[in-house]
Every structure is written in structure tokens, then in C-alpha cells.
Amino acid sequence: xxxxxxxxxxxxxxxxxxxxxxxxxxxxxxxxxxxxxxxSRPNVLFIxxxxxxxxxxxxGVAAARTPNLDRLVARSVKxxxxxxxxxxxxPSRESFLSGRRPESSGAIQQGRTVRSVQPDLAYLPGYFRSxxxxxxxxxxxxxxxxLASWDRxxxxxxxxxxxxxxxxxxxxxxxxxxxxxxxxxxxxxxxDTGDGxxxxxxxxxxxxxxxxxxxxxxxxxFRKPHLPWTAPKKYFAQFPRTAIPPLREPPLxxxxxxxxxxxxxxxxxxxxxxxxxxxxxxxxxxxDAQVGxxxxxxxxxxxxDKTIVVFLSDHGYHLGDHGGLWAKLTDFERCARVPLAIxxxxxKNAGRTTAGIVESLDLYPTLVDLCGLPRPxxxxxxSLAPLLADPAAPWDHAAFTTTIxxxxxGRSVRTDRWRYTEWGDAVATELYDxxxxxxxxxxxxxxPARAAEILVxxxxxxxxxxxxxxxxxxxxxxxxxxKKKSPx
Numbered sequence: 497x498x499x500x501x502x503x504x505x506x507x508x509x510x511x512x513x514x515x516x517x518x519x520x521x522x523x524x525x526x527x528x529x530x531x532x533x534x535x536s537r538p539n540v541l542f543i544x545x546x547x548x549x550x551x552x553x554x555x556g557v558a559a560a561r562t563p564n565l566d567r568l569v570a571r572s573v574k575x576x577x578x579x580x581x582x583x584x585x586x587p588s589r590e591s592f593l594s595g596r597r598p599e600s601s602g603a604i605q606q607g608r609t610v611r612s613v614q615p616d617l618a619y620l621p622g623y624f625r626s627x628x629x630x631x632x633x634x635x636x637x638x639x640x641x642x643l644a645s646w647d648r649x650x651x652x653x654x655x656x657x658x659x660x661x662x663x664x665x666x667x668x669x670x671x672x673x674x675x676x677x678x679x680x681x682x683x684x685x686x687x688d689t690g691d692g693x694x695x696x697x698x699x700x701x702x703x704x705x706x707x708x709x710x711x712x713x714x715x716x717x718f719r720k721p722h723l724p725w726t727a728p729k730k731y732f733a734q735f736p737r738t739a740i741p742p743l744r745e746p747p748l749x750x751x752x753x754x755x756x757x758x759x760x761x762x763x764x765x766x767x768x769x770x771x772x773x774x775x776x777x778x779x780x781x782x783x784d785a786q787v788g789x790x791x792x793x794x795x796x797x798x799x800x801d802k803t804i805v806v807f808l809s810d811h812g813y814h815l816g817d818h819g820g821l822w823a824k825l826t827d828f829e830r831c832a833r834v835p836l837a838i839x840x841x842x843x844k845n846a847g848r849t850t851a852g853i854v855e856s857l858d859l860y861p862t863l864v865d866l867c868g869l870p871r872p873x874x875x876x877x878x879s880l881a882p883l884l885a886d887p888a889a890p891w892d893h894a895a896f897t898t899t900i901x902x903x904x905x906g907r908s909v910r911t912d913r914w915r916y917t918e919w920g921d922a923v924a925t926e927l928y929d930x931x932x933x934x935x936x937x938x939x940x941x942x943x944p945a946r947a948a949e950i951l952v953x954x955x956x957x958x959x960x961x962x963x964x965x966x967x968x969x970x971x972x973x974x975x976x977x978x979k980k981k982s983p984x
Contacts, residue, residue: 536868538841539803540624540713541702541790544637545783546585546722547824548809550835552780559741561734561781564788568807571800571839573884574849578836579895579910580856583811583824585722586639587898588856592808593619593638595860595875598898600961605900607640617874620860621645624713627869632701633715635694646715650697654690658682662724678763679725679775681732686785689728691718695786699793706797711867718786721779721813723763731782735774743769743816750939752924755917756818757825757901769816776815804866805839806859817935825899827908827917828936829928832897840866840884850883852891853910876961896960909957916941916953927953 551557554569555576581591582598590596590603594610594617601610610617618626619638622645625631632648641649654660662680686692698716705712720727748756766772787807794800812831814821824831834856839846857877864871865879882889895910901919908917908926915936917926925941927950940946 537628537711538867539705539711539799540629540863540867541698541716541794541803541805542621542637542713543716543718543787543790543805543807544589545718545807545809546636546720547811547813548721548780548783548835549812549815549830550809550833551777551815552835554837555835559739560777562784564784564791565807568787568791568805568839569837570847572805572807572837572847573840573843573845573887574847575836575838575854575880575883576849576851577853577895577910578808578834578856579832579853579897580809580811580834581896582898583826583831584899585810588810589637589639592856592859593621593642595620595857595872595877597857597876597896597961599905600876604898604905609640609642611642614874618872619645620863621713621715623860623864623869623872624867628711630705630708630710630712631714632705632712633717634697634701635691635715635717636719637715637717648701652690652693652697654688654693656682656684656688658684659689659726662726666724678723679772679778681729681778682726684728686728686782689726689782691720691783691786694718695789699789702790702793702797702799706799716787716790718783720783721776725775725779727779727782731778731785732775734781735777737768737770737774740770740773740777745817745935746933746937748819748937750942751818751937752919752926752939754901754904754919754924755826755828755906755926756821757823757899763822765816765820765822772822773815776813800839801841803841804863806837806863808836808856808859809834810856818937825901827897827899827906827915827926829910829915829930829934830936832895832908832910838862838880838884843884845884845887848887850887850891852880852883852887852889853893853895853912854880854883854891855895894956896957898960907957907960907962909953909960911953911956914949914953916950916957918954918957925950 551560552565553560553562554566580588582588586606587598587604590610591598596610598604602613603610619642621631631646633646634650634652659682666678694716698714701714811824812833814823814830855877858880861875861877862880865881897908899906904920904923906917906919915928915930926939927941927946928936
């Protein structure tokens with residue numbers, strides 16, 4: 497064989513061995529690029545909505561029109577069984593922003609803060625701020641804002657005279673200890689409302705901070721659908737009362753009166769339930785549109801690959817169910833359950849749902865975990881990272897919700913099958929089968945056949961921290977406000 501033939505054979509041999517290896521390397525590198533790991537210091541966009549129950553399209557309620565929230569959920573892991581720790585704005589937010597249970601911290605009424613009893617505690621955004629994140633917010637993230645948590649904060653008050661008047665009128669009505677049906681179609685643009693300003697302010701922050709090189713934690717706090725139910729009239733036009741399905745519910749059986757609270761946190765029973773629900777849904781559609789502005793900004797700035805997006809409500813809300821409840825502050829499933837979705841960069845689980853029972857309290861440790869930060873010692877929740885990695889992962893945990901009515905604390909625990917509630921030491925008890933009775937209409941606590949289940953649930957409920965006593969000004973969760981004296 498001559499020299500040229502030998503050289504040709506050598507090249508053929510080298511190509512036969514090396515070319516497959518080279519092609520394999522290209523494929524591996526391409527796969528690695530397409531499944532890039534999440535950034536070590538991701539941004540956080542924290543969206544919290546006031547008084548929003550799980551009446552959303554993505555949560556199975558077709559009458560609600562929420563295309564933007566549905567799109568966000570489609571990019572997220574949806575938590576179908578998530579529960580607040582206190583079904584009232586201030587205690588709920590103090591809990592998930594501090595990482596402490598309401599009865600552990602004593603923050604069990606409107607306006608009572610965890611910081612007042614634990615001055616050195618870092619709330620969730622403040623903790624990120626202390627670790628190098630830029631933190632800023634518009635609107636109602638805290639109920640009583642904590643300025644130490646933010647580099648920048650804007651209350652975002654409405655410009656619309658109509659919305660201002662509606663808020664002022666509601667405050668005056670409640671100052672007198674009265675309720676009234678309160679909804680109004682506003683003759684204004686989205687940008688003139690408080691929540692419209694929130695959306696546009698946070699969108700501007702996203703544009704401002706996207707190129708900064710510093711990770712950010714941005715809060716978007718939307719106030720609707722909190723009363724009064726006001727939104728631009730185009731949203732009311734989407735919901736004629738005929739679009740609202742009539743309420744069909746079973747009769748209440750053995751439900752204690754204390755569970756059917758009627759406090760000053762709702763509205764007077766409206767003459768037309770469908771009209772009232774339509775007003776509520778109009779406000780939900782309005783908020784959906786504002787969230788849509790934020791999603792569009794994330795798209796435009798290509799921030800999804802480096803931003804964790806959290807969407808939740810502070811608690812649920814009754815819409816005329818249970819014999820006519822128009823309020824929060826109950827331990828029923830409808831009020832304790834909250835819509836929760838978390839979108840994580842480069843997730844393989846977008847659009848999946850987990851049935852794991854989780855708590856709003858779990859958000860603080862989850863975000864700390866996802867961002868690689870040390871876990872603060874005071875946190876009482878658990879990280880949801882295992883469920884984000886695998887929504888079907890084993891998860892055997894319960895959720896605890898506390899409320900107060902007529903000076904009595906109601907403590908509730910939700911397990912896979914049951915919701916069990918104790919009022920005071922021996923005022924009343926409730927047991928609901930969440931499979932047979934998901935709406936909580938038939939109390940089984942007096943059924944001898946359920947004694948074994950109650951014993952197990954009673955022991956489980958005892959694990960939840962208990963406050964030593966109810967503060968004198970917390971006989972109702974809202975501290976009483978003195979009425980203005982008439983001029984002489």
C-alpha cells in the first residue's frame with residue numbers, strides 16, 4: 497500500500513471515530529442551552545390581590561373572565577389547595593410576609609403588626625433587600641405598610657373623582673357601623689384608578705430595573721375586588737346579571753351559628769344576588785386586565801427566564817352562599833382557600849397542578865429557598881420547592897386557619913379529607929367531609945361514627961400555636977373606631 501493510501505485510510509478512521517463524538521457534543525450542548533438552569537439570584541415579582549376567592553377561569557369557574565390570569569397559571573404550577581392563615585387582610589398579610597403564624601406573633605386583628613412585637617424581624621421583601629435585591633412596590637402589599645422593607649414604595653391613590661368618592665362614601669358609612677350594597681361602574685379609564693396606577697407603576701419599574709444588573713423584588717398590590725366594587729364601566733358591560741349562574745346549594749345541616757358570622761366586613765344582603773356577583777366579577781376582570789399589563793412587560797423585556805412570579809390572594813370571599821354570607825372572616829373552605837400560582841424560570845412543570853395542601857405562610861421559605869438565601873430561624877412555614885420540582889411529589893401536610901368572632905377564636909385544620917374547626921374551648925365544633933361536602937354545608941361533628949377521625953384531627957389542631965389570650969381590643973378582629981362627635 498502506498499503512502500497516499502495509508503494517509504487516506506487514516507483520515508477515514510479518524511472521521512469515523514471523531515465525527516460522531518463531535519455531533520454528540522453539539523447535541524448535548526444544545527440540550528443544555530435549551531434547559532438552562534434557573535439564575536442563582538432570580539428576580540421576584542410578587543402579585544397579591546385583595547379579597548379574591550378562587551373564582552377564576554383557571555380554577556374552574558367559567559363565568560369569570562380571566563384570560564390573563566389563566567395565561568399566568570398556564571406558565572406556573574397551580575396550587576389547587578392553598579389556604580390562608582387568617583381570612584382577613586391585615587392578619588393574613590402579616591403572616592405570609594413575616595413567615596409567622598397569626599397566633600404565634602399575636603397579629604390577629606386589623607392593623608396589629610408582627611414588627612410591633614418582634615422589632616428585629618425582617619419581612620419578606622426586607623429580607624431580600626438585606627441580601628442585595630432592589631425592593632419596590634406599588635399599592636397594597638402590606639395592610640399597614642412597612643417602609644423598612646422597600647427601597648421605594650408608592651401608595652398609588654386613584655385619580656378618578658368617582659373612585660375617590662366611592663372610597664370616601666364607604667369609609668363614612670362604615671364609620672357609622674353600617675353596611676350598604678356598594679358597586680359602581682366608573683366613567684373613567686383604567687389608568688385613572690388606583691389599581692390601574694399600580695399596574696403601570698410596576699410595569700415602569702420592570703423596565704427601569706431590567707437592565708440594572710441588580711436582582712429585584714417588586715410587589716404589585718391590587719385592591720380590587722375589595723369593596724367598594726368599582727371598575728371602569730367596560731368591565732361591568734361584560735357581566736350582565738343574566739351571565740351569572742344562579743346559586744344552587746344544599747341546605748345547612750347542624751352548622752353552628754357562630755360559624756355563620758355577620759361582622760362589619762361585608763355588605764348588606766343585596767336584593768339581587770346575581771347583580772352583586774356580576775359587580776364582583778367585573779372587578780376581577782378589571783384586575784385581570786391590569787395583571788395582563790405586567791405579563792406583557794415580562795414578555796417584552798424577556799424576563800421570564802430570570803424572574804419568579806408569585807400570584808395569590810390574601811383570603812377567599814363569600815358571595816351569598818351559606819344562607820347569604822357576603823363577607824370574609826369565616827373558617828369555611830370558600831373563605832380559607834386562596835388562588836395561588838408560582839412561575840419559576842425554566843420550569844418543566846408549567847401548567848401542571850398540585851393537589852398538595854399548602855399555606856400562604858409557605859411563600860417566605862419557598863422564595864428564600866429558590867433564591868439560595870439562608871433560611872431565617874423564625875420561619876414557621878415549609879418550602880414548596882419540592883412541589884415546584886414535582887407537583888405529584890409526596891406531600892402529607894395540613895393547613896391551619898384561625899379567625900375570631902364575638903370574642904371567640906375559631907381554629908380550623910384542613911387535611912386531605914377533612915376540615916375540622918373548634919370554637920373556643922367548648923363553644924362549638926365543626927367537621928366537614930371535603931370529598932362528599934366540599935362546600936361545607938353538613939356538619940358531622942356530632943356523628944358518633946366520626947369520633948375516631950375527630951380525635952386524630954383534634955390532636956393535629958393542637959399542634960398549631962395558640963395565643964395566650966385575646967387582646968381586649970380584638971373581641972372583633974377590627975379594633976373599634978371612635979365615632980366622631982357631633983358639633984355642639
